[in-house]
Amino acid sequence: xxxxxxxxxxxxxxxxxxxxxxxxxxxxxxxxxxxxxxxxxxxxxxxxxxxxxxxxxxxxxxxxxxxxxxxxxxxxxxxxxxxxxxxxxxxxxxxxxxxxxxxxxxxxxxxxxxxxxxxxxxxxxxxxxxxxxxxxxxxxxxxxxxxxxxxxxxxxxxxxxxxxxxxxxxxxxxxxxxxxxxxxxxxxxxxxxxxxxxxxxxxxxxxxxxxxxxxxxxxxxxxxxxxxxxxxxxxxxxxxxxxxxxxxxxxxxxxxxxxxxxxxxxxxxxxxxxxxxxxxxxxxxxxxxxxxxxxxxxxxxxxxxxxxxxxxxxxxxxxxxxxxxxxxxxxxxxxxxxxxxxxxxxxxxxxxxxxxxxxxxxxxxxxxxxxxxxxxxxxxxxxxxxxxxxxxxxxxxxxxxxxxxxxxxxxxxxxxxxxxxxxxxxxxxxxxxxxxxxxxxxxxxxxxxxxxxxxxxxxxxxxxxxxxxxxxxxxxxxxxxxxxxxxxxxxxxxxxxxxxxxxxxxxxxxxxxxxxxxxxxxxxxxxxxxxxxxxxxxxxxxxxxxxxxx
Amino acid sequence: xxxxxxxxxxxxxxxxxxxxxxxxxxxxxxxxxxxxxxxxxxxxxxxxxxxxxxxxxxxxxxxxxxxxxxxxxxxxxxxxxxxxxxxxxxxxxxxxxxxxxxxxxxxxxxxxxxxxxxxxxxxxxxxxxxxxxxxxxxxxxxxxxxxxxxxxxxxxxxxxxxxxxxxxxxxxxxxxxxxxxxxxxxxxxxxxxxxxxxxxxxxxxxxxxxxxxxxxxxxxxxxxxxxxxxxxxxxxxxxxxx
Numbered sequence: 001x002x003x004x005x006x007x008x009x010x011x012x013x014x015x016x017x018x019x020x021x022x023x024x025x026x027x028x029x030x031x032x033x034x035x036x037x038x039x040x041x042x043x044x045x046x047x048x049x050x051x052x053x054x055x056x057x058x059x060x061x062x063x064x065x066x067x068x069x070x071x072x073x074x075x076x077x078x079x080x081x082x083x084x085x086x087x088x089x090x091x092x093x094x095x096x097x098x099x100x101x102x103x104x105x106x107x108x109x110x111x112x113x114x115x116x117x118x119x120x121x122x123x124x125x126x127x128x129x130x131x132x133x134x135x136x137x138x139x140x141x142x143x144x145x146x147x148x149x150x151x152x153x154x155x156x157x158x159x160x161x162x163x164x165x166x167x168x169x170x171x172x173x174x175x176x177x178x179x180x181x182x183x184x185x186x187x188x189x190x191x192x193x194x195x196x197x198x199x200x201x202x203x204x205x206x207x208x209x210x211x212x213x214x215x216x217x218x219x220x221x222x223x224x225x226x227x228x229x230x231x232x233x234x235x236x237x238x239x240x241x242x243x244x245x246x247x248x249x250x251x252x253x254x255x256x257x258x259x260x261x262x263x264x265x266x267x268x269x270x271x272x273x274x275x276x277x278x279x280x281x282x283x284x285x286x287x288x289x290x291x292x293x294x295x296x297x298x299x300x301x302x303x304x305x306x307x308x309x310x311x312x313x314x315x316x317x318x319x320x321x322x323x324x325x326x327x328x329x330x331x332x333x334x335x336x337x338x339x340x341x342x343x344x345x346x347x348x349x350x351x352x353x354x355x356x357x358x359x360x361x362x363x364x365x366x367x368x369x370x371x372x373x374x375x376x377x378x379x380x381x382x383x384x385x386x387x388x389x390x391x392x393x394x395x396x397x398x399x400x401x402x403x404x405x406x407x408x409x410x411x412x413x414x415x416x417x418x419x420x421x422x423x424x425x426x427x428x429x430x431x432x433x434x435x436x437x438x439x440x441x442x443x444x445x446x447x448x449x450x451x452x453x454x455x456x457x458x459x460x461x462x463x464x465x466x467x468x469x470x471x472x473x474x475x476x477x478x479x480x481x482x483x484x485x486x487x488x489x490x491x492x493x494x495x496x497x498x499x500x501x502x503x504x505x506x507x508x509x510x511x512x513x514x515x516x517x518x519x520x521x522x523x524x525x526x527x528x529x530x531x532x533x534x535x536x537x538x539x540x541x542x543x544x545x546x547x548x549x550x
Numbered sequence: 551x552x553x554x555x556x557x558x559x560x561x562x563x564x565x566x567x568x569x570x571x572x573x574x575x576x577x578x579x580x581x582x583x584x585x586x587x588x589x590x591x592x593x594x595x596x597x598x599x600x601x602x603x604x605x606x607x608x609x610x611x612x613x614x615x616x617x618x619x620x621x622x623x624x625x626x627x628x629x630x631x632x633x634x635x636x637x638x639x640x641x642x643x644x645x646x647x648x649x650x651x652x653x654x655x656x657x658x659x660x661x662x663x664x665x666x667x668x669x670x671x672x673x674x675x676x677x678x679x680x681x682x683x684x685x686x687x688x689x690x691x692x693x694x695x696x697x698x699x700x701x702x703x704x705x706x707x708x709x710x711x712x713x714x715x716x717x718x719x720x721x722x723x724x725x726x727x728x729x730x731x732x733x734x735x736x737x738x739x740x741x742x743x744x745x746x747x748x749x750x751x752x753x754x755x756x757x758x759x760x761x762x763x764x765x766x767x768x769x770x771x772x773x774x775x776x777x778x779x780x781x782x783x784x785x786x787x788x789x790x791x792x
Binding site: 407 | 621672
């Protein structure tokens with residue numbers, strides 16, 4: 001009892017101390033829940049005591065199954081906005097699933113996107129719904145009717161070898177979007193557009209141009225096609241007016257021989273002035289990347305007590321198998337903790353964050369590296385619960401043989417500089433699991449094993465639940481304090497999207513995309529050859545308690 | 551005898567199927583790994599393979615030896631001939647209609663001086679250069695007209711060029727802007743807003759917008775980032791396309 005009470009005190013303290021609003025309530029207004037990217041909801045109607053009774057209340061089939069449903073629904077005032085892989089958008093009554101409007105983006109003839117069609121979400125605000133497209137456009141739709149309001153081609157996708165799969169980030173009067181292309185010969189960037197008109201506002205190139213600070217970290221012309229694509233979605237702190245975004249790997253991915261130097265600002269987290277896009281500070285997690293270790297993942301903004309002092313921090317789990325904890329006011333390194341068991345690309349890190357004992361592949365000679373190029377986790381997001389004080393991570397234990405080869409870049413074309421072959425960890429097996437960590441010390445509180453791996457985002461709630469789905473098709477909830485599985489529902493399709501929770505008229509709902517897809521997802525059968533392949537599909541399943549709200 | 555032929559045929563067919571199945575497994579392990587060819591030959595970061603025509607000889611050579619200086623590695627060190635043949639069989643089996651029309655990525659081979667003009671035309675360090683509004687040689691965004699005919703004689707003429715297509719749009723809620731009309735209907739009007747370095751396709755209610763002739767728009771503003779010598783180089787490239 002005493003223990004429970006203390007845990008409660010700590011939780012209340014940790015919530016009260018937050019200077020950034022990070023929890024969602026009735027709405028799920030943006031990709032990461034809020035712009036702090038917690039993927040945590042303060043709703044607790046559904047909780048550890050009653051989750052066993054959770055039942056499906058409606059399902060919606062989009063009919064767009066080509067690359068599964070990788071999206072994060074947005075919910076505002078009882079309306080749910082859902083994007084699909086082929087850039088269709090639906091506005092649905094969030095309580096019933098009734099279609100209010102639908103929009104289907106039309107691709108120009110012959111414009112089959114290079115990486116296939118995939119989409120991970122929308123931004124909603126200013127009466128508009130914003131979506132990046134598989135052929136590299138940004139579109140704005142009327143929030144009431146779904147009618148197209150404006151569209152802009154960010155860059156010819158054939159030229160840049162890039163497109164948009166991530167959700168845009170709406171900050172004040174601007175909508176900001178990054179792009180893929182980190183494995184192409186391409187120079188990554190973020191672009192901000194005026195939300196109401198679509199007019200260009202600013203662009204931040206991940207790789208500095210001639211005369212800019214950091215340009216000297218790129219020999220010769222390598223800066224022009226050196227990668228760094230910021231392909232996922234950033235975060236925003238309104239009090240500091242700073243946007244935080246993780247940047248992609250340097251190119252060519254596994255062969256840095258021609259780009260000796262730190263290769264700023266690839267594999268970094270950057271803090272940009274929200275109005276101008278000017279760089280305020282950066283922290284580079286993987287200088288001179290040689291392993292395809294993107295830092296493009298979620299940037300969780302929260303306040304944590306470190307060495308007795310409350311600090312405004314960001315927590316940034318990247319492909320490299322560490323979560324970095326950085327002071328978000330100035331970029332100061334505070335700590336980093338390993339979230340995977342198998343890691344050998346460096347031998348360790350000093351107290352100040354300096355990497356020690358790099359291992360990179362020599363030309364023509366394979367190097368066995370952990371984690372793999374898939375990452376210690378894929379892009380599917382972690383969640384931070386201030387209620388339990390834990391960060392939950394969908395961990396992937398997988399390694400690869402990297403072989404570097406000499407490659408000349410050709411703008412927009414694949415620029416990997418070698419190859420990788422996925423391998424299980426030495427003496428172990430490829431596996432995936434949910435793990436709960438103390439965000440300061442990295443102490444692992446519990447592990448929940450899964451049949452294969454988890455490539456769906458995690459969702460935590462004040463009901464002390466963590467929700468996610470597996471490739472085998474089950475959507476399930478575990479106890480946030482122990483990892484014990486409390487509820488599971490077979491949706492039939494593999495899970496590669498991001499579940500959300502919201503409430504309408506006092507009833508709490510949990511919604512999850514179902515339907516396998518993505519390039520990393522295609523790799524599943526190689527690792528688990530004896531089990532049935534995850535099934536594609538594109539369905540949103542929505543759950544609630546039978547008696548709630550009645 | 552007939553029985554034998556049927557049996558032989560079946561065995562061969564079976565062997566072929568078996569090779570395709572083995573190839574499919576090897577393809578998943580080596581070719582459609584995380585970032586390269588997509589599953590079942592769909593586009594990944596490497597080109598689409600399904601629905602294209604290859605010869606067995608070509609496939610076998612490329613799988614074994616790779617394509618030098620590109621992302622395509624050779625596999626002859628880790629895969630024996632039978633396994634390489636199985637992958638080739640599998641790729642050859644993916645010949646149904648492609649999921650969608652494959653994109654043409656190859657651009658024409660040009661002498662170095664024209665390549666320089668092409669590089670300037672599409673200069674990514676200058677927001678995509680001319681390619682942000684014009685398509686040429688397989689790249690670029692076709693907002694402005696095709697550039698094959700009536701090219702200006704030199705840099706000065708190009709800077710001064712007044713487009714007959716651009717209008718001045720007077721709006722109820724915003725300052726006037728140069729607009730390229732796309733669709734002028736009774737209720738809806740769609741135009742490219744050229745006031746932005748990346749043109750925006752915008753939709754207005756017909757009552758909100760009035761289009762007047764003479765947008766007063768020329769290339770001078772957008773071409774400020776280019777020198778005369780660079781513009782002449784671009785014009786040489788465009789003439790070569792005619």
